[in-house]
Amino acid sequence: MRASTAIAGPTIGTLLAEAEARLTALDVEFPDASALWLLAHAIGESDPDRLEEHGEDAVDALAAERFWQLVDRRAEHEPFQYIVGLTDFRGAMMEVEQGVFLPRLQSERMCDEIEAWAKDREPPRDGWRIADLGAGCGALGISLALGAIAPAWIVAVDISPRALALIARNACRHGVADRVRPVAGDWLSMLRPQPILDIITSVPPYLNPGDERYLSEESLRWEPLETFFGQPSGDRLLAMLVDEAACRLRPGGLLALQLDADQIPLLEAYVNGDAGHPLTIEWILQDEDGDEDAVLAVRS
Numbered sequence: 001m002r003a004s005t006a007i008a009g010p011t012i013g014t015l016l017a018e019a020e021a022r023l024t025a026l027d028v029e030f031p032d033a034s035a036l037w038l039l040a041h042a043i044g045e046s047d048p049d050r051l052e053e054h055g056e057d058a059v060d061a062l063a064a065e066r067f068w069q070l071v072d073r074r075a076e077h078e079p080f081q082y083i084v085g086l087t088d089f090r091g092a093m094m095e096v097e098q099g100v101f102l103p104r105l106q107s108e109r110m111c112d113e114i115e116a117w118a119k120d121r122e123p124p125r126d127g128w129r130i131a132d133l134g135a136g137c138g139a140l141g142i143s144l145a146l147g148a149i150a151p152a153w154i155v156a157v158d159i160s161p162r163a164l165a166l167i168a169r170n171a172c173r174h175g176v177a178d179r180v181r182p183v184a185g186d187w188l189s190m191l192r193p194q195p196i197l198d199i200i201t202s203v204p205p206y207l208n209p210g211d212e213r214y215l216s217e218e219s220l221r222w223e224p225l226e227t228f229f230g231q232p233s234g235d236r237l238l239a240m241l242v243d244e245a246a247c248r249l250r251p252g253g254l255l256a257l258q259l260d261a262d263q264i265p266l267l268e269a270y271v272n273g274d275a276g277h278p279l280t281i282e283w284i285l286q287d288e289d290g291d292e293d294a295v296l297a298v299r300s
Helices: 012-025 031-043 048-053 061-075 080-084 105-119 139-146 161-173 217-222 234-246 261-271
Strands: 008-011 058-060 086-089 092-095 129-133 153-158 180-184 197-202 249-258 279-286 292-299
Touching: 008 012, 008 061, 012 031, 012 048, 012 058, 012 061, 031 048, 031 058, 031 061, 031 080, 058 061, 061 080, 080 086, 086 139, 092 139, 092 161, 105 139, 105 197, 105 249, 105 279, 105 292, 129 139, 139 153, 139 161, 139 180, 139 197, 153 161, 161 180, 197 234, 234 249, 234 261, 234 279, 234 292, 261 279, 261 292
Parallel strands: 129 153, 129 197, 153 180, 197 249
Antiparallel strands: 008 058, 086 092, 249 292, 279 292
């Protein structure tokens, strides 16, 4: 714990309680996690969870002042991940910044399912080959590179130069820069339509025009809207992605795709309802509330 002993001020526990109460009153999302991460950042602690074990430790006055300045920003609903420049994805710290989509818990579960699927299969002789589309900060691809799959290589595709720079930094941060390659591209258009991939994963902008009601105030105000709304629509983008994936997956390969529950019947009809489509949707994933939020499709 790195709380300072110079000019003793309020305790960690007091600061956390006061900040959480203030943020709760302002209807800020995740007020407890926000307070933890902001205070850890203010005092230079790398593990926010450790603060809860040191509630009686004093925080010096300057660090407390820095903390309240950060809380002021959070009170304006600026995501705490943007404020501290980091987010935790499956236990690995990923650098993030404003202008790039923030990875969600649903994506962590999707990574879990991908690894479980791969564990039950014989690895390809030349190793797993993965594409992460619309990669953002690179959290999904890097997490898979760090996990049990141990892929031969991963292309982390994004059209945003800011996202590509983040992917490169995060890959270096976690020692996987030799296997995770940032690639500028519009989905899979930069790869020839040949079966060279084993796994394709994506959290695409699947919302349709008029679906702003599904987004929180924080997302609408602070995150890039193009990472939420597909062009020309989310429905058409999803159909395009399954078609592009189908001709680039090797036989038996997997497409893991996040989408809205209302879109799953439409996508199932488009894929499974077409006897000639190379993909078959075999699993539908659910979030912690039991809502369906992703599909796993396999190439025949």
